Amino acid sequence: xxxxxxxxxxxxxxxxxxxxxxxxxxxxxxxxxxxxxxxxxxxxxxxxxxxxxxxxxxxxxxxxxxxxxxxxxxxxxxxxxxxxxxxxxxxxxxxxxxxxxxxxxxxxxxxxxxxxxxxxxxxxxxxxxxxxxxxxxxxxxxxxxxxxxxxxxxxxxxxxxxxxxxxxxxxxxxxxxx
Amino acid sequence: xxxxxxxxxxxxxxxxxxxxxxxxxxxxxxxxxxxxxxxxxxxxxxxxxxxxxxxxxxxxxxxxxxxxxxxxxxxxxxxxxxxxxxxxxxxxxxxxxxxxxxxxxxxxxxxxxxxxxxxxxxxxxxxxxxxxxxxxxxxxxxxxxxxxxxxxxxxxxxxxxxxxxxxxxxxxxxxxxxxxxxxx
Numbered sequence: 001x002x003x004x005x006x007x008x009x010x011x012x013x014x015x016x017x018x019x020x021x022x023x024x025x026x027x028x029x030x031x032x033x034x035x036x037x038x039x040x041x042x043x044x045x046x047x048x049x050x051x052x053x054x055x056x057x058x059x060x061x062x063x064x065x066x067x068x069x070x071x072x073x074x075x076x077x078x079x080x081x082x083x084x085x086x087x088x089x090x091x092x093x094x095x096x097x098x099x100x101x102x103x104x105x106x107x108x109x110x111x112x113x114x115x116x117x118x119x120x121x122x123x124x125x126x127x128x129x130x131x132x133x134x135x136x137x138x139x140x141x142x143x144x145x146x147x148x149x150x151x152x153x154x155x156x157x158x159x160x161x162x163x164x165x166x167x168x169x170x171x172x173x174x175x176x177x178x
Numbered sequence: 179x180x181x182x183x184x185x186x187x188x189x190x191x192x193x194x195x196x197x198x199x200x201x202x203x204x205x206x207x208x209x210x211x212x213x214x215x216x217x218x219x220x221x222x223x224x225x226x227x228x229x230x231x232x233x234x235x236x237x238x239x240x241x242x243x244x245x246x247x248x249x250x251x252x253x254x255x256x257x258x259x260x261x262x263x264x265x266x267x268x269x270x271x272x273x274x275x276x277x278x279x280x281x282x283x284x285x286x287x288x289x290x291x292x293x294x295x296x297x298x299x300x301x302x303x304x305x306x307x308x309x310x311x312x313x314x315x316x317x318x319x320x321x322x323x324x325x326x327x328x329x330x331x332x333x334x335x336x337x338x339x340x341x342x343x344x345x346x347x348x349x350x351x352x353x354x355x356x357x358x359x360x361x362x
Binding site for chain 1: 194195198199202218221222224225228229231232234235236238239242246247248251254255257258261262265
């Protein structure tokens with residue numbers, strides 16, 4: 001059974017094999033280039049994020065997919081939902097802007113809070129940080145798809161599942177011609 | 179190159195696999211029995227386009243890693259747009275230039291250079307293998323012949339290619355195209 005799986009590959013000549021590897025590379029590259037293209041269009045370093053916690057309920061639930069934009073000319077306003085990074089945390093946070101101070105020279109500092117949390121986010125920020133600034137912002141929520149991101153959450157909770165799925169797809173693409 | 183004697187076993191109800199196996203058998207006939215020299219220019223062109231596209235994507239990935247996003251914006255714009263342009267070129271190349279040609283064989287007869295191009299296609303859920311054989315001679319004239327036969331003609335019940343049937347079939351087409359030329 002396993003032998004016949006690789007029959008296609010064994011029968012390939014050098015050029016067919018190179019093409020097989022390259023077409024696998026192109027599938028990966030296409031996904032990558034679409035992602036990078038979205039980054040350029042939206043101005044956000046991560047144009048699509050998945051909500052991981054229930055801290056923004058009832059607006060967003062765990063597993064919702066958010067579309068972000070981050071145009072520098074659009075000012076941040078109170079009430080908007082921003083996605084921001086905090087030093088020392090890998091995963092960005094999705095919360096609402098609660099207070100905002102804007103200076104004449106254009107610099108802003110703001111405070112956020114999760115709709116479902118009883119306190120503001122100062123406890124979540126880095127040690128000694130009281131305000132967020134523009135450089136902390138990954139993007140602002142512009143649209144969402146409910147629960148689509150659950151797949152991603154399961155994949156991240158069970159890394160073995162993720163690697164199994166990816167490995168199966170990779171092997172399938174590599175051993176099948178056309 | 180695999181040995182021609184090596185019995186390959188394929189599932190002949192898998193159209194793509196059967197087509198690939200017969201294509202390979204025909205390529206062997208041209209490079210082996212008919213002593214033609216295979217020309218790789220066409221397939222190398224496609225490989226080059228693919229490699230370039232993957233290279234562009236890798237470059238974008240590396241650049242974005244070294245200079246995180248807002249800085250890498252210009253390079254990303256260039257890479258992303260050239261990647262999609264390359265994909266377009268690749269599609270045009272395979273549909274209009276390659277057109278399913280799986281072997282280009284060159285042959286010298288006297289002082290005449292002849293080029294043989296074999297292309298094939300199989301419709302989805304169909305058992306008919308369509309082969310188009312084109313011969314171009316040195317003066318730029320071309321002649322073509324096509325056959326449309328079921329996979330069952332080339333593959334036995336065990337799923338092995340019957341190489342001598344393929345050889346006979348191709349030799350017949352080869353001779354008919356070659357002799358047609360002499361008549362004129």
